Amino acid sequence: xxxxxxxxxxxxxxxxxxxxxxxxxxxxxxxxxxxxxxxxxxxxxxxxxxxxxxxxxxxxxxxxxxxxxxxxxxxxxxxxxxxxxxxxxxxxxxxxxxxxxxxxxxxxxxxxxxxxxxxxxxxxxxxxxxxxxxxxxxxxxxxxxxxxxxxxxxxxxxxxxxxxxxxxxxxxxxxxxxxxxxxxxxxxxxxxxxxxxxxxxxxxxxxxxxxxxxxxxxxxxxxxxxxxxxxx
Amino acid sequence: xxxxxxxxxxxxxxxxxxxxxxxxxxxxxxxxxxxxxxxxxxxxxxxxxxxxxxxxxxxxxxxxxxxxxxxxxxxxxxxxxxxxxxxxxxxxxxxxxxxxxxxxxxxxxxxxxxxxxxxxxxxxxxxxxxxxxxxxxxxxxxxxxxxxxxxxxxxxxxxxxxxxxxxxxxxxxxxxxxxxxxxxxxxxxxxxxxxxxxxxxxxxxxxxxxxxxxxxxxxxxxxxxxxxxxxxxxxxxxxxxxxxxxxxxxxxxxxxxxxxxxxxxxxxxxxxxxxxxxxxxxxxxxxxxxxxxxxxxxxxxxxxxxxxxxxxxxxxxxxxxxxxxxxxxxxxxxxxxxxxxxxxxxxxxxxxxxxxxxxxxxxxxxxxxxxxxxxxxxxxxxxxxxxxxxxxxxxxxxxxxxxxxxxxxxxxxxxxxxxxxxxxxxxxxxxxxxxxxxxxxxxxxxxxxxxxxxxxxxxxxxxxxxxxxxxxxxxxxxxxxxxxxxxxxxxxxxxxxxxxxxxxxxxxxxxxxxxxxxxxxxxxxxxxxxxxxxxxxxxxxxxxxxxxxxxxxxxxxxxxxxxxxxxxxxxxxxxxxxxxxxxxxxxxxxxxxxxxxxxxxxxxxxxxxxxxxxxxxxxxxxxxxxxxxxxxxxxxxxxxxxxxxxxxxxxxxxxxxxxxxxxxxxxxxxxxxxxxxxxxxxxxxxxxxxxxxxxxxxxxxxxxxxxxxxxxxxxxxxxxxxxxxxxxxxxxxx
Numbered sequence: 021x022x023x024x025x026x027x028x029x030x031x032x033x034x035x036x037x038x039x040x041x042x043x044x045x046x047x048x049x050x051x052x053x054x055x056x057x058x059x060x061x062x063x064x065x066x067x068x069x070x071x072x073x074x075x076x077x078x079x080x081x082x083x084x085x086x087x088x089x090x091x092x093x094x095x096x097x098x099x100x101x102x103x104x105x106x107x108x109x110x111x112x113x114x115x116x117x118x119x120x121x122x123x124x125x126x127x128x129x130x131x132x133x134x135x136x137x138x139x140x141x142x143x144x145x146x147x148x149x150x151x152x153x154x155x156x157x158x159x160x161x162x163x164x165x166x167x168x169x170x171x172x173x174x175x176x177x178x179x180x181x182x183x184x185x186x187x188x189x190x191x192x193x194x195x196x197x198x199x200x201x202x203x204x205x206x207x208x209x210x211x212x213x214x215x216x217x218x219x220x221x222x223x224x225x226x227x228x229x230x231x232x233x234x235x236x237x238x239x240x241x242x243x244x245x246x247x248x249x250x251x252x
Numbered sequence: 253x254x255x256x257x258x259x260x261x262x263x264x265x266x267x268x269x270x271x272x273x274x275x276x277x278x279x280x281x282x283x284x285x286x287x288x289x290x291x292x293x294x295x296x297x298x299x300x301x302x303x304x305x306x307x308x309x310x311x312x313x314x315x316x317x318x319x320x321x322x323x324x325x326x327x328x329x330x331x332x333x334x335x336x337x338x339x340x341x342x343x344x345x346x347x348x349x350x351x352x353x354x355x356x357x358x359x360x361x362x363x364x365x366x367x368x369x370x371x372x373x374x375x376x377x378x379x380x381x382x383x384x385x386x387x388x389x390x391x392x393x394x395x396x397x398x399x400x401x402x403x404x405x406x407x408x409x410x411x412x413x414x415x416x417x418x419x420x421x422x423x424x425x426x427x428x429x430x431x432x433x434x435x436x437x438x439x440x441x442x443x444x445x446x447x448x449x450x451x452x453x454x455x456x457x458x459x460x461x462x463x464x465x466x467x468x469x470x471x472x473x474x475x476x477x478x479x480x481x482x483x484x485x486x487x488x489x490x491x492x493x494x495x496x497x498x499x500x501x502x503x504x505x506x507x508x509x510x511x512x513x514x515x516x517x518x519x520x521x522x523x524x525x526x527x528x529x530x531x532x533x534x535x536x537x538x539x540x541x542x543x544x545x546x547x548x549x550x551x552x553x554x555x556x557x558x559x560x561x562x563x564x565x566x567x568x569x570x571x572x573x574x575x576x577x578x579x580x581x582x583x584x585x586x587x588x589x590x591x592x593x594x595x596x597x598x599x600x601x602x603x604x605x606x607x608x609x610x611x612x613x614x615x616x617x618x619x620x621x622x623x624x625x626x627x628x629x630x631x632x633x634x635x636x637x638x639x640x641x642x643x644x645x646x647x648x649x650x651x652x653x654x655x656x657x658x659x660x661x662x663x664x665x666x667x668x669x670x671x672x673x674x675x676x677x678x679x680x681x682x683x684x685x686x687x688x689x690x691x692x693x694x695x696x697x698x699x700x701x702x703x704x705x706x707x708x709x710x711x712x713x714x715x716x717x718x719x720x721x722x723x724x725x726x727x728x729x730x731x732x733x734x735x736x737x738x739x740x741x742x743x744x745x746x747x748x749x750x751x752x753x754x755x756x757x758x759x760x761x762x763x764x765x766x767x768x769x770x771x772x773x774x775x776x777x778x779x780x781x782x783x784x785x786x787x788x789x790x791x792x793x794x795x796x797x798x799x800x801x802x803x804x805x806x807x808x809x810x811x812x813x814x815x816x817x818x819x820x821x822x823x824x825x826x827x828x829x830x831x832x833x834x835x836x837x838x839x840x841x842x843x844x845x846x847x848x849x850x851x852x853x854x855x856x857x858x859x860x861x862x863x864x865x866x867x868x869x870x871x872x873x874x875x876x877x878x879x880x881x882x883x884x885x886x887x888x889x890x891x892x893x894x895x896x897x898x899x900x901x902x903x904x905x906x907x908x909x910x911x912x913x914x915x916x917x918x919x920x921x922x923x924x925x926x927x928x929x930x931x932x933x934x935x936x937x938x939x940x941x942x943x944x945x946x947x948x949x950x951x952x953x954x955x956x957x958x959x960x961x962x963x964x965x966x967x968x969x970x971x972x973x974x975x976x977x978x979x980x981x982x983x984x985x986x
Binding site: 046048049050091139140141142145146147192193194197204243 | 287832835895924926939961968970975976979
């Protein structure tokens with residue numbers, strides 16, 4: 021948890037510096053502060069443990085962002101993500117775990133660069149490249165609420181994953197206030213060691229792998245669509 | 253009492269005569285005056301709608317689309333010309349043209365009412381009529397005419413184009429031919445081209461003959477009228493053919509070698525230039541013959557060639573000729589400008605306007621020579637006809653340092669003649685700087701070798717008439733051969749204390765300011781471009797924006813320019829400029845013709861002047877811009893608008909067919925498939941937004957904002973860019 025504290029401190033410092041730096045930048049007609057609400061969706065093809073290998077599965081994730089323009093080509097922001105994903109796998113031994121649910125949330129800090137600002141895309145508008153570091157706190161559990169032999173929820177546990185993410189997207193503004201934003205996002209979750217409580221200790225490694233895979237599947241490639249409001 | 257009244261009337265008469273007569277010694281370029289005609293200010297889309305209503309319903313059934321297309325395009329193009337500042341109104345030339353039209357149409361007042369006649373500042377010898385009754389007569393044509401009757405006939409010819417709706421008919425016919433309608437269906441491309449040319453000739457001949465009928469209704473004498481075709485035939489030549497004096501550009505200390513001049517000049521092509529190639533006025537011989545035949549059948553008349561008056565004609569023609577000097581200069585035709593001023597100078601002596609024109613042309617030639625771009629602006633003597641060949645021959649013999657030296661020597665002499673003129677003063681300084689920058693060593697050597705009696709006592713000079721100096725000079729003369737004459741060019745100038753002071757200032761100025769002196773011309777241009785790009789902010793509270801531009805082009809359409817959408821966009825664009833300037837707290841003065849009141853002719857002329865200025869800047873990009881020909885006028889604008897910063901801004905939105913390559917690429921990357929579909933279905937859009945802020949005092953770019961946006965002219969992106977630009981203009985650097 022020490023790492024999480026350092027990251028959070030870093031985020032606050034970054035934004036504080038940003039606030040200082042943004043005195044002379046235009047923003048959108050002088051407005052530099054915005055709020056966004058986004059939905060991410062990823063398509064899981066042929067999930068390893070699904071009955072049908074061809075079934076397409078959509079997963080969703082949500083985030084809220086506070087965006088601050090600090091330069092003609094640059095915005096800094098804070099984000100809060102929440103996700104829920106899962107993995108079904110059938111077949112094999114019926115006594116084995118058939119469902120896995122991952123619930124996560126966590127803050128992220130990002131910068132949004134408008135590398136084409138000389139092409140008229142001035143922050144916060146137009147095409148951008150976004151780099152984000154998400155500190156994801158997640159739980160992996162059995163969705164049925166089963167308890168293990170000690171009476172704890174099966175596979176209960178809170179874990180931390182650092183997720184560096186990269187996105188390319190575009191911001192449109194309507195009526196001088198309302199944003200429409202869309203992006204493609206790529207993430208690479210780096211989960212810390214996962215320890216799970218299970219009735220089947222021999223499966224811990226297997227489940228850990230599945231959790232890792234599932235997180236990667238969920239955060240690896242996303243399509244984002246969101247809306248926002250330009251505050252002041 | 254009676255005598256007093258007569259004396260009073262006489263005085264008023266003299267005063268009015270002086271008022272109307274042009275003062276050639278202090279000639280100033282002609283400008284529009286009085287009230288701005290309403291048609292200059294009203295919206296093009298509004299005029300188009302009105303014209304559309306006037307279309308013949310019977311014709312509309314079969315040719316409706318081409319007719320509407322023509323009206324749309326012609327209306328917007330005509331309006332573009334009207335607001336360009338090239339078209340004059342209530343000026344001496346347009347008023348004179350109006351008087352000739354009055355005389356021509358004395359028996360048809362209702363027709364006269366329909367017509368508006370304007371003079372256009374253009375060196376090409378042309379006149380043209382529009383579908384809605386405007387007749388434009390170029391100063392280039394007026395300058396060539398021999399008498400008022402010829403002008404009246406040209407007006408009659410153009411009036412027939414208007415009455416016969418020739419511009420509209422020609423457009424519709426061209427479309428029909430291109431589309432292969434009716435009898436053109438099975439014709440080859442060559443046959444179609446021929447058909448178009450023939451139709452054009454038919455219309456010209458019709459306008460000639462019917463124009464003659466109209467002319468004969470007037471009190472103008474038709475005798476010798478067919479000679480007007482000679483004027484058209486040789487209109488590409490200067491207005492007169494006079495041997496070019498070899499002494500013209502010589503000074504007390506410069507005598508050009510004989511070899512710089514031609515033994516004799518080539519003759520004039522008896523058939524004129526491109527006789528059969530012109531599209532609008534083909535086969536002048538045939539047309540001339542047709543008119544001559546008609547004239548031969550007419551009885552002799554006692555009518556006059558000059559109904560308005562010979563003096564008034566000559567006065568108007570002289571003005572047009574004076575204008576030509578400036579127009580040739582603007583069009584970078586410096587030989588023609590010098591020769592034109594030379595011709596006028598024979599009657600007007602050392603006229604300041606003409607002398608300045610010659611000096612400016614020489615200065616421009618020197619700049620181009622030093623930038624190794626002289627070939628861009630100098631016509632080879634072999635390509636010239638007539639007496640102007642001598643001037644071309646002389647100029648093409650000059651090397652870069654000769655050109656600069658000659659320009660400087662000539663301008664210095666004119667400066668001594670007109671010491672109060674600020675433009676000549678600036679030209680001398682600019683040429684000295686040019687000399688120091690490009691030929692510093694040459695200048696130093698000349699200074700060293702000037703005869704002792706022309707230099708101030710300076711022990712460091714040594715004895716210029718000493719043995720070794722003489723030998724050195726002989727060696728130089730042998731080395732440079734016929735170029736040796738240029739060594740004496742500076743003798744008189746070096747003797748002048750003011751000149752020496754200016755020279756020292758030029759050297760100091762060059763050493764201080766030009767940190768890029770060691771760079772090549774190309775490298776310096778690159779450095780300048782980089783500096784322009786990096787320009788962060790300006791720090792001014794007041795700015796003038798001149799005639800903002802907004803244009804939409806859709807390449808998928810038959811008529812790519814979206815005129816009406818562009819006009820609507822233009823209004824939105826200017827509103828955005830005003831709103832954002834208010835938000836930023838920047839004092840913005842929008843100079844736009846459509847926002848002017850009829851009484852604001854001064855502002856109309858200011859826009860025209862500024863348009864000329866910016867055209868001039870762009871025209872000389874290879875040499876990094878020239879000194880404006882009338883800095884005093886520019887200074888007046890700076891004072892009038894309370895700022896030295898003037899901006900030109902605009903948006904160009906381009907729509908093209910969908911980008912299928914990009915679409916397929918996105919489709920292939922499964923995840924981006926929706927984007928691929930979007931790219932395959934929606935057109936490709938690009939928008940160019942630019943703002944160039946110029947410092948009118950220095951002529952340099954103070955701030956540039958150029959964005960090529962990979963999207964349509966989106967409202968939010970436009971607002972964002974405009975705000976950003978205005979903020980940068982307002983914010984102080986650092």
